[in-house]
Amino acid sequence: MESIISVSHLSKTYAGGFQALKAVDLDIEKGEIFALLGPNGAGKTTLIGIICGILNPSEGSVHVGGHDIIEDFIKTRSMIGLVPQELTTDTFETVWTTVNFSRGLFGKKADPKHIEDLLRKLSLWEKKDSRIMALSGGMKRRVMIAKALSHEPKVLFLDEPTAGVDVELRKDMWEVVKVLRESGVTIILTTHYIEEAEEMADRIGVINNGEIVLVDTKTELMRKLGTKQLTVELHQALDSIPAALAAHDLELAADGTQLVYTYDTQAERTGITSLLNELNQAGIKFRDLSTSQSSLEDIFVNLVKRPS
Amino acid sequence: MNLRAVRAIYLFEMNRTWRTIAQSIVAPVVSTVLYFVVFGGAIGSRITEVDGVSYGTFIVPGLIMLSVLTQSVANASFGIYIPRFTGTIYEVLSAPITFFEIVLGYVGAAATKSIILGLIILGTASLIVPLHVAHPFWMMLFLVLTAVTFSLLGFIIGIWADSFEKLQVVPLLVITPLAFLGGSFYSINMLPPFWQTVTLFNPMVYLISGFRWSFYEIADVSLEVSLGMVTLFLVVCLLMIRWIFKTGYRLKD
Ligand SMILES: Nc1ncnc2c1ncn2[C@@H]1O[C@H](COP(=O)(O)OP(=O)(O)OP(=O)(O)O)[C@@H](O)[C@H]1O
Ligand SMILES: [Mg+2]
Numbered sequence: 001m002e003s004i005i006s007v008s009h010l011s012k013t014y015a016g017g018f019q020a021l022k023a024v025d026l027d028i029e030k031g032e033i034f035a036l037l038g039p040n041g042a043g044k045t046t047l048i049g050i051i052c053g054i055l056n057p058s059e060g061s062v063h064v065g066g067h068d069i070i071e072d073f074i075k076t077r078s079m080i081g082l083v084p085q086e087l088t089t090d091t092f093e094t095v096w097t098t099v100n101f102s103r104g105l106f107g108k109k110a111d112p113k114h115i116e117d118l119l120r121k122l123s124l125w126e127k128k129d130s131r132i133m134a135l136s137g138g139m140k141r142r143v144m145i146a147k148a149l150s151h152e153p154k155v156l157f158l159d160e161p162t163a164g165v166d167v168e169l170r171k172d173m174w175e176v177v178k179v180l181r182e183s184g185v186t187i188i189l190t191t192h193y194i195e196e197a198e199e200m201a202d203r204i205g206v207i208n209n210g211e212i213v214l215v216d217t218k219t220e221l222m223r224k225l226g227t228k229q230l231t232v233e234l235h236q237a238l239d240s241i242p243a244a245l246a247a248h249d250l251e252l253a254a255d256g257t258q259l260v261y262t263y264d265t266q267a268e269r270t271g272i273t274s275l276l277n278e279l280n281q282a283g284i285k286f287r288d289l290s291t292s293q294s295s296l297e298d299i300f301v302n303l304v305k306r307p308s
Numbered sequence: 309m310n311l312r313a314v315r316a317i318y319l320f321e322m323n324r325t326w327r328t329i330a331q332s333i334v335a336p337v338v339s340t341v342l343y344f345v346v347f348g349g350a351i352g353s354r355i356t357e358v359d360g361v362s363y364g365t366f367i368v369p370g371l372i373m374l375s376v377l378t379q380s381v382a383n384a385s386f387g388i389y390i391p392r393f394t395g396t397i398y399e400v401l402s403a404p405i406t407f408f409e410i411v412l413g414y415v416g417a418a419a420t421k422s423i424i425l426g427l428i429i430l431g432t433a434s435l436i437v438p439l440h441v442a443h444p445f446w447m448m449l450f451l452v453l454t455a456v457t458f459s460l461l462g463f464i465i466g467i468w469a470d471s472f473e474k475l476q477v478v479p480l481l482v483i484t485p486l487a488f489l490g491g492s493f494y495s496i497n498m499l500p501p502f503w504q505t506v507t508l509f510n511p512m513v514y515l516i517s518g519f520r521w522s523f524y525e526i527a528d529v530s531l532e533v534s535l536g537m538v539t540l541f542l543v544v545c546l547l548m549i550r551w552i553f554k555t556g557y558r559l560k561d
Contacts, residue, residue: 015561052402056556074310077404088395092327097320104316105403147399 081153317413370492384462407553
């Protein structure tokens with residue numbers, strides 16, 4: 001795949017001396033939806049800020065569409081639309097003026113038709129003459145998306161686009177993002193909602209403490225890191241896990257009527273056969289078996305918690 | 309050159325003016341009229357003439373300069389400080405525009421406002437005292453140069469300031485006193501020799517003197533020196549702003 005953004009050895013040390021990014025390498029492929037996951041303070045916003053030209057990098061380089069973001073910033077920035085994390089809008093302006101302002105700022109010829117389509121798609125058309133201060137938080141968020149899309153970017157950054165947005169609207173936004181992708185726009189989003197990454201992303205990158213811990217396709221990631229859980233429904237409740245079974249990673253659930261075995265799907269042996277054998281030998285009877293796969297959320301929590 | 313971006317910023321800023329027309333234009337005009345009443349009326353009845361011009365007439369260029377200077381600084385510093393404060397600056401920083409275009413938009417709008425203001429004050433003054441502009445071209449040149457230069461200075465202050473207090477402090481403690489002491493209301497020949505020398509270190513003297521010359525052909529320092537000083541100041545401000553955008557000082561760190 002052709003990469004549209006290529007970050008290499010990017011570091012950022014803030015004026016106070018805090019290092020928010022540590023030699024980050026990352027490639028974003030053209031046309032994909034890339035989700036950047038990470039806990040608070042991981043460096044997501046910092047990374048986006050540098051790529052978009054809002055922050056100076058301390059070391060390393062970034063190329064967008066093959067152009068250096070410092071030397072060729074006119075070219076790179078023309079390609080990028082940004083929806084920042086914070087809701088920052090000109091409260092006294094109307095929706096219509098502020099969105100048209102963005103288009104002008106990016107040097108694009110005025111195109112009222114395009115802006116109208118955009119506002120309609122984002123259900124903002126009725127509000128076009130309202131001052132921004134008279135809008136709700138979710139509407140403001142949509143205005144910011146409209147601003148970022150006003151100049152028809154090839155790459156769209158969404159820094160927590162659905163924070164503080166209700167479920168309905170979130171689904172709408174996912175729709176908008178999917179339509180954008182179909183039109184060839186590359187989308188990079190950060191989110192705390194794992195389900196969002198799970199729902200939308202083609203690839204997922206996990207960042208923690210200023211380091212990219214992992215990048216993979218969503219499916220591969222879920223397969224590779226996924227643990228599965230085998231739930232054994234018992235005939236008779238147990239008070240504790242019998243000593244004979246101590247070698248396995250077992251937990252009691254549902255007042256002792258369930259035995260939950262967590263295993264790694266990637267391991268050479270899952271240990272299921274020997275567990276079932278040992279259950280037999282110990283004379284523990286069971287009625288039913290079921291397996292479940294851990295969600296991306298579990299994977300994520302595991303990854304970030306793991307001491308580096 | 310991204311002229312559309314310059315235009316977008318310029319119109320955005322001018323819109324802000326129309327929205328706040330009272331603060332932007334009316335308030336300075338009212339305070340100028342008050343100056344006239346106090347200085348022209350009260351003091352003018354004692355000092356009848358300066359360099360062969362009646363006192364009320366004499367102070368008009370100084371008064372215009374005083375307003376243009378302070379308003380240029382105020383307009384431009386607010387214009388850039390507000391987006392920094394609210395965070396909307398992100399959009400300008402992420403847009404495909406050069407530092408020069410950003411400055412052209414913001415400073416152009418701030419300077420336009422204070423030029424309009426200067427002309428309004430001139431009009432107001434002409435209703436109160438007899439006025440005559442000997443060199444309209446030079447008058448406009450000085451007006452524009454001053455408005456642009458001090459808008460640049462205001463822009464720098466707006467980027468340097470990290471609180472509203474700091475935003476106020478420079479205009480209040482530096483610009484206004486220097487303008488007052490720079491001969492807005494008197495000819496520096498009226499001062500004792502020692503203070504005349506001290507005054508020559510005040511850059512405002514050159515502006516006010518040159519501007520007044522374009523009205524009445526009376527000046528404290530020569531026209532060339534006045535023009536040279538304004539230009540020098542303008543270049544210094546531009547270099548500082550270029551440095552700010554090169555390093556990202558207070559904007560990108
Ligand atoms: N202007 C700044 N000066 C100093 N440190 C900063 C600054 N901005 C961010 N940081 C620090 O850099 C680190 C990374 O911040 P960043 O905003 O990139 O995190 P994030 O991953 O976006 O977090 P969140 O999920 O909370 O938005 C944090 O520890 C933060 O405190
Ligand atoms: Mg963030």
